[in-house]
Amino acid sequence: MTDLAEALLQGRTSFNDQCHESVEMSVSADSDVPTRKLRKTSFVQNLGELPPGVATFADNRRRIDFVLVFTDEADEGTIETREYYHTSLRKAGLHVEEVNPEVEGEGDDGTNFVLLHAPFDFLLKRTEQMAWKMPLNDIEEYESASATNSCYRHFETPLDTHRARPVYYTAPFRKDRLDVYLNHDKPDKFFTSAQRSRLVYDMLQSAQFSDKKSDIGIDRLLESEVYTAAYPLHEGSPEPEPVEPGGDEQPETLRQELKQYWARWGAFYKFQPLDHIREYFGEQIAFYFAWLGMYTVWLIPASIFGLIVLIYGLATMFNDPVVNQTCGDNNTQLCPSCSTCDTTFLNKTCLYARLTRLFDNELTIPFAILMSFWATFFLEYWKRTTAKLAHRWDVMGIEEEAERPRPQYCIAASDYPQQPNPITGTAEPHFPTSNRTPRYFTGWSIISIMFMLLLIFVVGVVVYRTIVVVLLTKAKLGGAASVVTSATSSIINLIIILIMSKVYAKLANVLTDWEMHRTESDYEFNLTLKMYLFEFVNYYSAVIYIAFFKGRFSGYPCHYNLLFGYRQEECAAGGCFYELAQQLLIILLGKQIFSNFMEFVTPRIKLFIENWRRKRKYGELVEHETDQWSNDYHNCEEYGGLFSEYLEMIIQFGFVTVFVAAMPLAPLLALLNNIIEIRLDAIQFVVDMRRPVAMKADGIGIWQNILEFVVKLAVVANAFLIAFTSDMLPQIFYMYHYNHHHDGQSGLDDYVDYTLAEGYQPHACPSINSTGNLSETCRYRGYRTFSGDHTEWYYQLLVIRLAFVVLFEHIVFVIAGLIDLIIPDIPRQLYLKIKREEYLSKQALVEAEAEEDEMRD
Structure with missing residues (x-):
């Protein structure tokens, strides 16, 4: 019996993202649960033990790196476009598996899933083409992304204090020098799930869906509704499973760690x-x-x-x-x-x-x-x-x-x-x-x-x-x-x-x-x-x-x-x-x-x-x-x-x-x-x-x-x-003015009265040929004479206000400019660190080539 048939009979594990529970189901012809219909698969690749929370193909070995979704409601042209696109993906090296779940008593709900897996060799090739930097074998140091001062420890998460990511020297990836990179002998750990999905997405964006060279990209297919969705998978449920009934829940996947230590109100x-x-x-x-x-x-x-x-x-x-x-x-x-x-x-x-x-x-x-x-x-x-x-x-x-x-x-x-x-x-x-x-x-x-x-x-x-x-x-x-x-x-x-x-x-x-x-x-x-x-x-x-x-x-x-x-x-x-x-x-x-x-x-x-x-x-x-x-x-x-x-x-x-x-x-x-x-x-x-x-x-x-x-x-x-x-500003100017011009009066005495002008009440306004009733006046905010003209104080204050605006912004902008000149955007220590890493990375590649030449000799 083939490995594929054995996997189908023995069952497989998948994850419920909504109910936050893990379920193992057996897939058979007489099953009462949604049946997985397998249309097209490729050869089985031994990737070793997969991390927790990773969904796989039916063989339980090849991890799913990306998912495309489409419905049955499509014309013949759309179906041909989709099939051409799947063929292009297979030619590029991706493994494709199509799934059409059925719902009991109702049959097919019309939703189809296209599962994609990227083999290790495909990922290496795409990484080299995109000139990504990958970590070398030499570890530099351990450090946290947040502050390391002891007074900040209370504000750090366990991910920072106990599971800090090691920092490695990196160099642009070269497939012919694979052995100098970290985890080169562990295909399941060489790439993170995010890196895998990004490399697959780049392939999806460059694959053709017709004979025209310009007809490429998953985005155009989504826009044309050939597919209804395209996305990488989450790593299982966001909630961890208890180790034993009534026991503590321990996060196993990075998604669960982020949920427990970051994505919560506490x-x-x-x-x-x-x-x-x-x-x-x-x-x-x-x-x-x-x-x-x-x-x-x-x-x-x-x-x-x-x-x-x-x-x-x-x-x-x-x-x-x-x-x-x-x-x-x-x-x-x-x-x-x-x-x-x-x-x-x-x-x-x-x-x-x-x-x-x-x-x-x-x-x-x-x-x-x-x-x-x-x-x-x-x-x-x-x-x-x-x-x-x-x-x-x-x-x-x-x-x-x-x-x-x-x-x-x-x-x-x-x-x-x-x-x-x-x-x-x-x-x-x-x-x-x-x-x-x-x-x-x-x-x-x-x-x-x-x-x-x-x-x-x-x-x-x-x-x-x-x-x-x-x-x-x-x-x-x-x-x-x-x-x-x-x-x-x-x-x-x-x-x-x-x-x-x-x-x-x-x-x-x-x-x-x-x-x-x-x-x-x-x-x-x-x-x-x-x-x-x-x-x-x-x-x-x-x-x-x-x-x-x-x-x-x-x-x-x-x-x-x-x-x-x-x-x-x-x-x-x-x-x-x-x-x-x-x-x-x-x-x-x-x-x-x-x-x-x-x-x-x-x-x-x-x-x-x-x-x-x-x-x-x-x-x-x-x-x-x-x-x-x-x-x-x-x-x-x-x-x-x-x-x-x-x-x-x-x-x-x-x-x-x-x-x-x-x-x-x-x-x-x-x-x-x-x-x-x-x-x-x-x-x-x-x-x-x-x-x-x-x-x-x-x-x-x-x-x-x-x-x-x-x-x-x-x-x-x-x-x-x-x-x-x-x-x-008016208050400061008032204090300065009266401290210098009015003996015995200082501070803000009578300031409010000075800011209020006097004029006629509306019903006592004078006509063209007559004078209003001077006994019926009122006060209003403004620096005006009784006739409505601006006072000398108004113009003096206007000059002060404009001078303040010019002085304020010039002082701030000049100091800000000096700060920008004095403080470089890249700290000097980081600049030196970058240069040293470039040197050491080149040295690592040179030494690897030298060792290879010695072995040949």
Whole structure:
């Protein structure tokens, strides 16, 4: 009896990813469980003992490296394309096995699985072609991916402290020098499962599916729905099995280790095992978690600084002279805030003055300066960390081969003559530039219209605020009118932001597809640019309006500027700083809560609905599926990339840096969110999501450039916030002015009175030929004379404000530039280490060749 037949009779082991249990089943013709139909196999290769959690072919020897999924609903052309593709894979050296499970009582559910195995010789050949660096036999040292200082031990995971990965010298792989590489005599350990799947995926991307040389790649077949899914398998169940009934569960696979020590809520205070994440998911995903983890750690000191500003404001809000002047003045009559509002007294704005003091106090300017340097140092430190990790993971300076055209590009360009690739010379689909230019122009025109629509929504919220204030004032709500209006308008603005984000995300993808970008990198760049620009306007437009425009064009008593027949909004007597802080708080908190809720709940709802549908159609048996590939397909959501994750964090980074002067609590709120975000993303990757292909990367890509832009923008924005929105500069100038020009008067005595101008009440405004009633006047915020002209103080203060902006940003940018020059992106020790490793790696290969020559002699 052949080995294959014996394996089929004796049974095989597979893993239930949904129920987290291991089941051994016997496969026979009379079995009551789903039957495996074997169509095509290749020869059996003895790979030794396989690691736990590895799913195999029917022979229980060849591990499954990749899975393709298709349904029976296909025309004859699709079937021929699929068969041609399978033949190409076999010719390339892959082993192919097709599986069609049946469901008891219902027959075939229409889902078919194509299992792929890569023989050792195939992997060696592909590794050499891709010029990967592989570890040599000489061990350098053991070290952890996280900090090794003893004071950090409490925050490390057992994967770091007890199972740290050994670090080896590496060299570009050469198949003819296999014996100098680590585990060359152990085919089952020479490659990790992530490396195996990456090499198979590269083959899937280059295999032909028709006689045309340009018809290549699994992505195009997925786009054409020849296959419904393509993914590498997880390593068994995420939950370990008890050693004995009632005993402790010990993780056996890397997936189980990551689940136990990383992808759980109880590990929120632990460092991330980056080496193990990289080993299982690849460098691209590992870099995302490395960046997110370092950003979260750096938020700790920023949160402490912000709390100090808040605590100082809380401690001084009841004895601050400016606040006390506002709260104790019941004689100063303020002008009405709207056309139908009544006059009120200054002390009615006491609450706003106290709340503004929380964020706008003597520590605001030092805090903004500190956060500007914090962002600069963070970026520089991340560059150095990127270099260290890129070297550690052997991806420093990686160069991908000439990119292939995107599947959508190839399909759309199939009606046009092919042209040779400028690098490879191979004929490939080409979409004429003359046809692309109008599409590109039209796409950006539509985006410009969307930007205008966002601005219309902002104006709409402004009009809403204006109208609601009038209505609530008529309802005799008094001071509560502005509070209710501000809060409700912020919530409405948040709802508009969330809806527009969803709408634009779909529109941006459609437009970027329509623009026909040839390569994936071009596509990602244009999509990222569109999405970030839109989200920037979407999230920040209302904040920018309050910070820099509100109340500056409203006019003054008897000369108010109208908008749709209503007076424009004005800042309260204490300024707009409190309202700005409130807007930032609601948007930041609301966005984070909504995003985390949707990220956690949405996949579970989808899975529940899908399982309910399949259970209803195929019966209870679907709950007991034991094949790893079937569980990964039916019970895990498809990996959608890191784009949305990066975009969410970059928008948050903008709130933390660009507007931090107005919201010192932003770093603390971001810190609390990111602690949840890390574990939520980890659980998704390890448990809820199909395993992604382990892609190589040497950093975070285009997001690094966007971070640098945000850091520079933060410096300028905080300078303008302090200069034109905060009251700190006017107070400092007032103290300086009166200390030098008014004997016996110092500090902030009568500061509030000095900031309020005097004018006619609306009903007493003078006509053209008459004079108003001078006894009926009121005060309003501004530096104007009674006739409405700006005072000399206004122009002096304007010069000071502009000078502060220029001085602030120049100091920060000069120091940041010096830091960039003094601190190299690659640490000197790492530079020397790289050179030494290159030397030793070459020496190892030379010595191996010398030994071989001696043996020949």
